[in-house]
Amino acid sequence: MSTLNGAREFDPYSRRHRKELDDVIDIRLRSQWFENYEINKHLIKKWGDITHVPIIEKAIIVGAGWSLDWNIHLLEGCKTPVISTDKSLKRVMKYVKPFAVCALNTGETDIAEWLDIGETDIWLIAPVTAHPDTFKNWKGPMAFVNPQNTCPDLVSLVQAETGIIPTMRGCNAGYFSLITAFTLNAKMTAMLGMNYCYKTEKEALSATCDDHCVKMRDINGKFVFTALDWLDARREMLNFCLDIADEMRVVNCSEGGIIYEQGVIDAMTFDLWRQYDGP
Numbered sequence: 001m002s003t004l005n006g007a008r009e010f011d012p013y014s015r016r017h018r019k020e021l022d023d024v025i026d027i028r029l030r031s032q033w034f035e036n037y038e039i040n041k042h043l044i045k046k047w048g049d050i051t052h053v054p055i056i057e058k059a060i061i062v063g064a065g066w067s068l069d070w071n072i073h074l075l076e077g078c079k080t081p082v083i084s085t086d087k088s089l090k091r092v093m094k095y096v097k098p099f100a101v102c103a104l105n106t107g108e109t110d111i112a113e114w115l116d117i118g119e120t121d122i123w124l125i126a127p128v129t130a131h132p133d134t135f136k137n138w139k140g141p142m143a144f145v146n147p148q149n150t151c152p153d154l155v156s157l158v159q160a161e162t163g164i165i166p167t168m169r170g171c172n173a174g175y176f177s178l179i180t181a182f183t184l185n186a187k188m189t190a191m192l193g194m195n196y197c198y199k200t201e202k203e204a205l206s207a208t209c210d211d212h213c214v215k216m217r218d219i220n221g222k223f224v225f226t227a228l229d230w231l232d233a234r235r236e237m238l239n240f241c242l243d244i245a246d247e248m249r250v251v252n253c254s255e256g257g258i259i260y261e262q263g264v265i266d267a268m269t270f271d272l273w274r275q276y277d278g279p
Contacts, residue, residue, distance in 0.1 A: 032106050033129040033150050037158065040144075043135055044128055047142040049164045050183055053123055056081045056099065058188045059181035063174035064088045065195030067256040071270045072192065078274070080190075083181055085173035086114050086134075088193060093117060100125055102177040103134050104147075104169065112136040125180055127169050128158050145169055168240070171233050178237065178250070188249050190273050195257030196234050197226035219252070219260045219267055226258060234258055241265050 037044075058080045062072070064087040072091060075082065081099035084092040089101050100123035105111055108131060115124070116137035124138050127147045135142065146158040147169030155166045167183070170176040174194050181189045197218060198204040204213040204225035214231065218224045241250045241264050252259050253270035260267050 029106060030151055030154075033154055036106060036131055037128045037154065039132045040128060040130065040135070041161070043142060044144045044158075044162050044164070047144065049162075050125060050143045050145055050167075050180070052141075053100070053125065053143050053184060055185040056181070057186060059083050059099075059184070059186040059190075061085075061174060061177045061181060061189060061191045061194065062088050062092050062098070063177075063191065063193035063195070063254075065174075065193040065254060065257060066199055067195055067254045068193040070255055071253070074270050074274065075192075083177045085177055085193075086111055087173070089114055089117065098122055100180070102126070102173050102180055103130055104173055104176050105131055105134070107131060108133065125176075127176075128162070128164070129154070170240075171229075171236065175233055175237050175240075179240070182244055182248050186248055188251070190251045190253045190270065191259070192253055192270060194252060194254045194259050195224075196230040197224040197258050199224060201225045216258060218257050219254075220256060222256075224256075224258065230258075238264055 060078060060080050060082045062082060062084045064085055068091065073095060075092065075095040078096050082092060082096055084098040084101045086101055086103035092098050103111060103124065103126045106129055111131065112133040115134065118139055120139045122140045124140060124142045126134055126144060128144050129147065129150055144164060146155060146164040146166045148155060148166045149169055158164055159166060168179050170179050178189060198207065201213050204227055208227045212228060214226045215223055216226065237259065238261050245264065251266045251268060251273055253268060253273050255269055259265060
């Protein structure tokens with residue numbers, strides 16, 4: 001693996017270039033899953049699973065990527081149900097009231113502040129393992145999922161105690177939002193702010209604590225910088241979109257980033273998507 005200007009040249013399809021992340025479960029994280037579930041259990045039993053959320057025909061997923069600066073204002077006036085990621089919620093609220101927000105962080109973040117909006121008619125969808133701060137300031141309805149990608153003991157426990165069957169969750173809020181749209185019967189989904197990369201090498205290195213940085217071209221042919229965990233997430237999302245291609249069309253309207261694959265995820269500007277597909 002050679003380097004160029006401090007960044008590694010990386011083939012995302014070469015397994016020998018990947019870290020062996022999938023084979024290791026951090027014991028502290030496992031303990032946090034169980035602890036969060038126990039704290040959240042009263043809410044889980046009160047609100048139940050995602051089957052109580054109304055189904056939708058289309059969805060707009062709003063991630064937290066840097067390209068939102070270019071097109072988030074185009075959400076104004078949208079009638080298509082918007083599913084926001086937790087970190088983007090307050091930005092989205094400036095232009096449209098979302099149908100739902102998805103959150104999944106296990107550890108401590110500023111999520112209580114991100115979700116402190118006072119609304120009572122927006123759905124909050126989260127895994128049973130979400131950090132309890134996720135629900136601290138929430139006033140609206142909730143729905144929970146029992147994620148398959150925790151550990152078998154917890155998955156079985158949650159199903160036995162709450163009746164929630166295990167389902168996919170995804171490894172980040174944007175991917176989780178896409179899975180949620182599919183679960184809610186959407187046949188068409190547009191994505192904004194789903195970049196899975198950084199604009200500068202410095203940002204990417206900061207995100208990995210100076211461990212690594214991957215340089216690659218984005219959908220516009222420009223060089224961007226990403227990390228191995230984002231490439232893991234990209235691979236997983238592309239495989240998911242390929243699996244559901246006959247049931248839901250996914251269009252990336254982020255106008256930047258690395259989430260694209262011909263024949264799997266279409267790409268167009270959000271303005272163009274609204275003209276043809278979304279009111």
